[in-house]
Amino acid sequence: MTVLYEDNHIIAVNKSSSEIVQGDKTGDQPLSETIKLYIKEKYNKPGEVFLGVVHRLDRPVSGVLLFAKTSKALTRLNEMFRTHEIKKTYWAIVKEKPEKSEARLEHYLTRNEKQNKSMAYDKPRSDAKHSALSYRLIAQSNTYYLLEVQLETGRHHQIRCQLAKMGCPIKGDLKYGFSRSNPNGGISLHARSVEFIHPVSKLAIHIIAPVPENDALWRAFNV
Numbered sequence: 001m002t003v004l005y006e007d008n009h010i011i012a013v014n015k016s017s018s019e020i021v022q023g024d025k026t027g028d029q030p031l032s033e034t035i036k037l038y039i040k041e042k043y044n045k046p047g048e049v050f051l052g053v054v055h056r057l058d059r060p061v062s063g064v065l066l067f068a069k070t071s072k073a074l075t076r077l078n079e080m081f082r083t084h085e086i087k088k089t090y091w092a093i094v095k096e097k098p099e100k101s102e103a104r105l106e107h108y109l110t111r112n113e114k115q116n117k118s119m120a121y122d123k124p125r126s127d128a129k130h131s132a133l134s135y136r137l138i139a140q141s142n143t144y145y146l147l148e149v150q151l152e153t154g155r156h157h158q159i160r161c162q163l164a165k166m167g168c169p170i171k172g173d174l175k176y177g178f179s180r181s182n183p184n185g186g187i188s189l190h191a192r193s194v195e196f197i198h199p200v201s202k203l204a205i206h207i208i209a210p211v212p213e214n215d216a217l218w219r220a221f222n223v
Contacts, residue, residue: 013065
């Protein structure tokens with residue numbers, strides 16, 4: 001865990017692809033608990049440390065993750081995420097070149113709870129949620145392409161599902177059709193940045209997460 005930004009009200013960290021945000025059936029220590037310990041030790045805080053989870057990243061995804069250190073920030077950040085006032089930018093590595101170098105994708109996503117997987121449809125369905133994102137091709141290597149993705153909606157596995165529906169599954173994402181896994185078990189999807197107006201100070205905040213250091217492919221794009 002690397003702290004990217006911290007003040008009295010919020011903390012942002014660069015999550016690795018092996019970390020979970022909150023506790024699950026694996027029993028592995030979640031990132032939320034790691035950050036609580038960090039705050040407790042850094043500021044010598046007695047008792048329970050307050051930390052609010054305002055959004056999540058899938059376990060195999062890396063990148064910037066925001067947490068609230070106060071209840072005031074938590075309430076306001078939750079509302080900002082709900083009203084899409086927080087701009088999130090993702091980077092995704094794919095093997096197939098998209099037909100268009102940039103485009104807006106609209107699909108209707110259903111979620112299968114048992115399989116923990118989403119399905120994308122071109123037309124509305126009663127059980128599906130409208131999902132939209134925009135992407136653009138920003139770099140390429142000899143065999144892979146780097147897409148920058150802007151989310152308009154926040155659906156379950158949305159980027160993974162919509163890019164796969166387009167014929168461009170993310171590198172390492174077996175669940176959505178990529179041919180083989182990444183050595184570290186993660187997928188090549190990185191939450192690159194968040195931009196928002198600070199919920200308390202009202203200053204403009206722009207936090208960028210460096211790409212995974214231990215992955216030569218990310219570095220090969222030289223971005």
